[in-house]
Amino acid sequence: MNPFKVLKLDRYASKREIIQAAAFALRDKKYSAREISQAQKMLLDPVSNSCQVFLHLIDLDETKNRLMEKTTQAWEGLASRETFVSDDPLTCLTIFESDHGN
Amino acid sequence: MARKNKKIKIILNRAEKLFNAGNFLMAEKEFEKIQKRLNSDDITEKLEVCRRQTREIKGKELVKQPHKAASNNNLKAWEAAHDDTLLLKCALNLVKCEKYGEALVHFQKMTLKDDNAFYQYGFSLAKTGHPYAALKQWERIDCLDKDFTQQVCHLVFLACADLYQHLGKFGEQETLHIHDCCTTAKDLLEYARRFDLEPLAILLENLSSYFNLVLVEVLWKKQDFSAVAAILPDLNIMDDPAILALYAKTYFHLAPGKERFLEPMMTYWLTVVYSREISASFSDSEEQRAKVQNQLIHIAENEINRHHTSESGHSAATILAVERKLLQDLFAISQKQDHDSMPGSMLVCTPQYAVLSGVLDKILDMIKGNRAYFKDTEHYLETGGYYSRAWQSLYALKINDFKKALTLAQELDPTLPVDEFTDYVLGLVHFKCGLAAVENRHKDKKKDVLNYFALTPRLFASVPSIEQRFVERVLQSSGDWDIDYEKILYFLHTQQGSDAIADALCIVKVRNALKRYNSDQIHIRQLKNLIEKATNFSPENEFAIHTLEEVSVDFEIEEIAGAIGKNKLGKSARLARGSKHPKVRDRFFEFMEDLCQQVQNSGVDVFTHKVYLYDFMNAAMTVDPDHTVVSSIKEKIERL
Numbered sequence: 001m002n003p004f005k006v007l008k009l010d011r012y013a014s015k016r017e018i019i020q021a022a023a024f025a026l027r028d029k030k031y032s033a034r035e036i037s038q039a040q041k042m043l044l045d046p047v048s049n050s051c052q053v054f055l056h057l058i059d060l061d062e063t064k065n066r067l068m069e070k071t072t073q074a075w076e077g078l079a080s081r082e083t084f085v086s087d088d089p090l091t092c093l094t095i096f097e098s099d100h101g102n
Numbered sequence: 103m104a105r106k107n108k109k110i111k112i113i114l115n116r117a118e119k120l121f122n123a124g125n126f127l128m129a130e131k132e133f134e135k136i137q138k139r140l141n142s143d144d145i146t147e148k149l150e151v152c153r154r155q156t157r158e159i160k161g162k163e164l165v166k167q168p169h170k171a172a173s174n175n176n177l178k179a180w181e182a183a184h185d186d187t188l189l190l191k192c193a194l195n196l197v198k199c200e201k202y203g204e205a206l207v208h209f210q211k212m213t214l215k216d217d218n219a220f221y222q223y224g225f226s227l228a229k230t231g232h233p234y235a236a237l238k239q240w241e242r243i244d245c246l247d248k249d250f251t252q253q254v255c256h257l258v259f260l261a262c263a264d265l266y267q268h269l270g271k272f273g274e275q276e277t278l279h280i281h282d283c284c285t286t287a288k289d290l291l292e293y294a295r296r297f298d299l300e301p302l303a304i305l306l307e308n309l310s311s312y313f314n315l316v317l318v319e320v321l322w323k324k325q326d327f328s329a330v331a332a333i334l335p336d337l338n339i340m341d342d343p344a345i346l347a348l349y350a351k352t353y354f355h356l357a358p359g360k361e362r363f364l365e366p367m368m369t370y371w372l373t374v375v376y377s378r379e380i381s382a383s384f385s386d387s388e389e390q391r392a393k394v395q396n397q398l399i400h401i402a403e404n405e406i407n408r409h410h411t412s413e414s415g416h417s418a419a420t421i422l423a424v425e426r427k428l429l430q431d432l433f434a435i436s437q438k439q440d441h442d443s444m445p446g447s448m449l450v451c452t453p454q455y456a457v458l459s460g461v462l463d464k465i466l467d468m469i470k471g472n473r474a475y476f477k478d479t480e481h482y483l484e485t486g487g488y489y490s491r492a493w494q495s496l497y498a499l500k501i502n503d504f505k506k507a508l509t510l511a512q513e514l515d516p517t518l519p520v521d522e523f524t525d526y527v528l529g530l531v532h533f534k535c536g537l538a539a540v541e542n543r544h545k546d547k548k549k550d551v552l553n554y555f556a557l558t559p560r561l562f563a564s565v566p567s568i569e570q571r572f573v574e575r576v577l578q579s580s581g582d583w584d585i586d587y588e589k590i591l592y593f594l595h596t597q598q599g600s601d602a603i604a605d606a607l608c609i610v611k612v613r614n615a616l617k618r619y620n621s622d623q624i625h626i627r628q629l630k631n632l633i634e635k636a637t638n639f640s641p642e643n644e645f646a647i648h649t650l651e652e653v654s655v656d657f658e659i660e661e662i663a664g665a666i667g668k669n670k671l672g673k674s675a676r677l678a679r680g681s682k683h684p685k686v687r688d689r690f691f692e693f694m695e696d697l698c699q700q701v702q703n704s705g706v707d708v709f710t711h712k713v714y715l716y717d718f719m720n721a722a723m724t725v726d727p728d729h730t731v732v733s734s735i736k737e738k739i740e741r742l
Contacts, residue, residue: 005325050383054394059344064316067312074304090228092197092225093221095249
């Protein structure tokens with residue numbers, strides 16, 4: 001069970017927000033009272049909360065930013081290389097024309 | 103009315119003449135005029151012919167004059183008639199006229215069949231700013247022409263440039279678009295690798311990983327962990343803690359449904375939990391961090407235990423226990439270590455992950471550099487063994503897959519130098535497999551188990567605790583495998599074995615001799631000889647000495663009984679006299695008493711009775727004249 005999903009909370013939810021979210025979830029009736037109570041318990045305990053964050057949430061922002069930086073650097077290096085850049089080297093080749101007798 | 107009919111007749115005649123003369127264009131016009139009034143089937147048929155012929159003629163003209171083709175409505179008729187040949191010719195001419203957009207419209211409406219068509223279609227796509235789509239068309243051409251290859255490479259670059267524009271520009275809802283970018287990036291990466299476009303390949307690796315991560319975020323929110331797992335192999339990142347955590351968590355969420363995910367989960371779980379970067383996010387307090395780490399390990403254990411009845415569940419539980427210990431040790435060492443340029447925390451990982459990330463050697467160096475940390479040699483070598491070249495073999499051994507352990511050990515490259523850890527693993531694997539072979543001997547009775555123990559003397563010399571456990575195992579065994587144990591112990595003894603081995607050999611030899619005697623395979627004399635020989639290996643072994651004493655008593659008593667049985671009272675008395683065991687002499691006097699009773703019960707006359715009693719008394723007196731049995735016989739004689 002993902003307590004963040006049950007209580008519709010993010011990782012930074014405070015104690016007060018967790019309790020409020022549990023009350024709201026009970027009114028919402030999407031999850032059973034047992035599930036809601038379990039989710040609340042999981043998030044109120046700091047050790048359990050950290051475990052639930054680890055299990056259910058991912059934070060890839062730093063990795064993505066690093067990749068963006070690396071990609072941008074690589075692109076800038078590449079775009080300046082003559083091997084890859086030319087105004088319009090694409091001229092129509094005739095090597096395949098015999099195929100249809102043109 | 104008559105005039106009208108005459109007029110129709112004239113038009114019909116004219117139309118027929120034109121039709122027969124092959125002037126289908128004019129004939130069509132004439133036929134159309136009269137068909138409105140006559141509505142005849144014959145005219146309908148002729149109109150069809152006229153129209154078909156007209157289209158062909160017009161097409162041929164348009165092929166000769168391509169600039170007119172695009173604006174001509176007849177193209178629609180060709181399309182309707184599925185005339186690919188004409189459409190293709192027209193499209194090709196449009197390409198020649200550099201009307202690529204218009205050419206594309208036609209290419210897309212026909213089935214392309216030859217390389218030129220693929221090329222021209224791709225060329226048009228490239229010229230209209232669709233390099234990736236162009237590549238997909240050119241992919242169908244099997245050609246190694248240098249100019250063509252150059253153009254392909256150029257398109258890869260252009261497609262890459264297109265893809266690069268999407269970097270960092272996705273909304274969460276654009277799942278389909280993200281998916282397309284992932285596919286394109288993966289595809290382009292393959293092109294870049296195939297054509298040795300190294301700088302482009304590096305860029306595309308990063309780009310591909312980036313798009314995949316964006317997609318992973320979307321899929322994670324949807325809790326579609328199977329889809330996330332399918333993306334993981336394409337990530338091309340193995341040194342990022344967040345990615346390691348992603349691996350561990352994805353497989354954790356998949357494990358409840360499929361136990362095959364337990365093993366990959368375990369590859370990353372402990373590495374992540376003990377990762378300094380990841381565990382830092384658990385809490386600011388070290389104590390709290392440790393609690394979270396323990397709870398996460400406990401969660402993994404619970405997951406594994408849910409599969410405890412299955413083989414992989416059982417294996418995973420064993421591996422978890424092993425790896426937990428390994429990582430605790432590495433974590434403790436790494437706290438005081440920054441290995442070269444690599445932080446110690448990067449070296450706190452499971453062996454499997456160490457292989458994936460290529461840090462096995464660095465971990466081994468770290469272990470070697472901290473030998474004092476380990477409580478004994480076995481702890482040190484075992485830890486290093488898990489990160490040695492033979493680590494897989496040791497893993498297999500831990501889950502009791504002896505066959506795999508041995509096969510993996512035998513597959514190791516013999517040309518590479520053997521370090522102390524690999525040497526330990528090889529010795530241990532052969533030794534344990536040897537024991538397993540002995541204890542499962544019913545499966546392969548002919549196999550010579552001694553081959554397994556060639557490396558054992560070296561293993562015992564470096565880790566005496568293993569020898570100690572082996573000796574305890576032998577001595578505490580039920581005795582079912584004593585014959586093999588004796589062979590192994592004898593072999594180890596001949597290889598400069600320790601006193602403990604000699605002691606165990608002595609005991610096992612005695613046990614084997616007793617077993618043979620008890621199953622009537624040998625006589626007590628042979629038993630005594632065998633035990634005497636056994637004591638040579640360990641002269642002070644109490645078990646052997648005691649057994650020898652007991653057997654000697656029994657042996658002497660048996661000899662005395664034999665002599666009495668043959669009426670050789672003198673010999674029996676001599677044997678009793680010569681024995682150093684009081685028990686033997688006691689037994690001799692018991693025999694004398696028994697004989698007295700037997701004679702008394704036999705009902706012989708008094709004289710004969712007295713003669714027998716005198717014989718018994720004389721024999722008994724040579725052994726111990728003061729023995730009560732002697733005086734008892736004397737009394738019996740006097741009473742007669």
